Amino acid sequence: MTTIYDFTLPALEGGEINLAEYRGRPILITNTASKCGFTPQYEGLQALWYQFRSMGLIVIGIPSNDFGQQELGSSSEIAAFCHRNYGVSFPMAARSPVRGAQSIPLFRWLDKECGFLARPRWNFYKYLTNRTGKPVAWFSSITPPTSARVSNAVERVILNP
Numbered sequence: 781m782t783t784i785y786d787f788t789l790p791a792l793e794g795g796e797i798n799l800a801e802y803r804g805r806p807i808l809i810t811n812t813a814s815k816c817g818f819t820p821q822y823e824g825l826q827a828l829w830y831q832f833r834s835m836g837l838i839v840i841g842i843p844s845n846d847f848g849q850q851e852l853g854s855s856s857e858i859a860a861f862c863h864r865n866y867g868v869s870f871p872m873a874a875r876s877p878v879r880g881a882q883s884i885p886l887f888r889w890l891d892k893e894c895g896f897l898a899r900p901r902w903n904f905y906k907y908l909t910n911r912t913g914k915p916v917a918w919f920s921s922i923t924p925p926t927s928a929r930v931s932n933a934v935e936r937v938i939l940n941p
Contacts, residue, residue, distance in 0.1 A: 784809075784913040784914075789874070791871070793872075808840070808934065809840050810825060810907070813844060814857075814858060814861045818904040822868055824925035827925070837938060838871070844877060846878055847903050858872070859872065893915045
């Protein structure tokens with residue numbers, strides 16, 4: 781049985797993010813973009829990270845250029861933008877495709893596990909997995925990370941090992 785912990789991602793600033801290192805911890809994955817109307821959600825993602833990381837939550841951003849060509853070119857440009865404008869300190873993957881036949885294996889798995897309605901239709905779709913590595917909730921771009929829906933779902937996976 782596949783879980784989120786079976787995947788690795790290329791890291792934004794080199795190396796890789798091995799999700800197996802987070803086994804037993806809930807993970808919130810989101811596809812991001814630097815020039816999107818939803819880009820200010822980085823602030824909310826950072827707030828979630830600050831609020832819940834001591835309780836085990838991992839937040840991971842995956843920059844993608846799939847929607848409206850809204851992601852900056854290089855990894856260093858993306859990293860500088862995220863750090864400078866939003867103080868992002870949670871792990872960030874390298875720019876990756878998240879939809880269609882070219883999507884990275886993690887997003888193909890999320891598509892299979894979460895179903896057609898959960899496929900990212902724009903930037904800042906959010907996917908929450910529980911402590912066993914299975915998806916338990918997803919949120920579209922219009923649901924801010926600071927919404928009660930997201931924080932309640934995060935609290936449920938943190939409190940229910």
